[in-house]
Amino acid sequence: NAGVMQNPRHLVRRRGQEARLRCSPMKGHSHVYWYRQLPEEGLKFMVYLQKENIIDESGMPKERFSAEFPKEGPSILRIQQVVRGDSAAYFCASSPRTSLNEQFFGPGTRLTVL
Amino acid sequence: DAKTTQPPSMDCAEGRAANLPCNHSTISGNEYVYWYRQIHSQGPQYIIHGLKNNETNEMASLIITEDRKSSTLILPHATLRDTAVYYCIVRAAGATDSWGKLQFGAGTQVVVTP
Numbered sequence: 126n127a128g129v130m131q132n133p134r135h136l137v138r139r140r141g142q143e144a145r146l147r148c149s150p151m152k153g154h155s156h157v158y159w160y161r162q163l164p165e166e167g168l169k170f171m172v173y174l175q176k177e178n179i180i181d182e183s184g185m186p187k188e189r190f191s192a193e194f195p196k197e198g199p200s201i202l203r204i205q206q207v208v209r210g211d212s213a214a215y216f217c218a219s220s221p222r223t224s225l226n227e228q229f230f231g232p233g234t235r236l237t238v239l
Numbered sequence: 240d241a242k243t244t245q246p247p248s249m250d251c252a253e254g255r256a257a258n259l260p261c262n263h264s265t266i267s268g269n270e271y272v273y274w275y276r277q278i279h280s281q282g283p284q285y286i287i288h289g290l291k292n293n294e295t296n297e298m299a300s301l302i303i304t305e306d307r308k309s310s311t312l313i314l315p316h317a318t319l320r321d322t323a324v325y326y327c328i329v330r331a332a333g334a335t336d337s338w339g340k341l342q343f344g345a346g347t348q349v350v351v352t353p
Contacts, residue, residue, distance in 0.1 A: 167344060168343040180339055227285035228285065229285070230282030
């Protein structure tokens, strides 16, 4: 059973471009979570999604950021018009339907904005 | 904001037990104590969780005080590969939107030395 997969692992964008980060949850997991880790800082929750629904987006910046988890395919975190402050590691986690279980984290996508 | 307090760092000798304290004096009756760790640049890894009884698995033991205001994670025989940041997190059970996210604090940087 493959773990949580994220791609790309490293992404470089210039200011003003769009960044699209993908997360494939573990097989059978219908809950997806996105976290961001700024340089030298802790992990911060961004958004929690189930298939086709956003459950909790309390950690998402109000502008430029969006997330989806379609019925088919990976979850996508989209950052429009990136700025240097968006440079960070973005981690995705998944858990099975019957959570309260633990969240399984992917290896992360490291975004660098030039 | 995180509801837990942990020492910022601690050292441990290889082969010895590592005892990581966590204070969660405001924990509610429906909140679990979770422990995760993050090895440098990797995604966080689940270790263990508990409500009020002590728990043990292949990685660690979790000791929760009777009043539930503090807990200790025990790594019985620390190895160099246990060097990581360890996070103690309280997480509510019950309502879907409240137990989705994990709120990471600063954690404890554990360095295991030869």
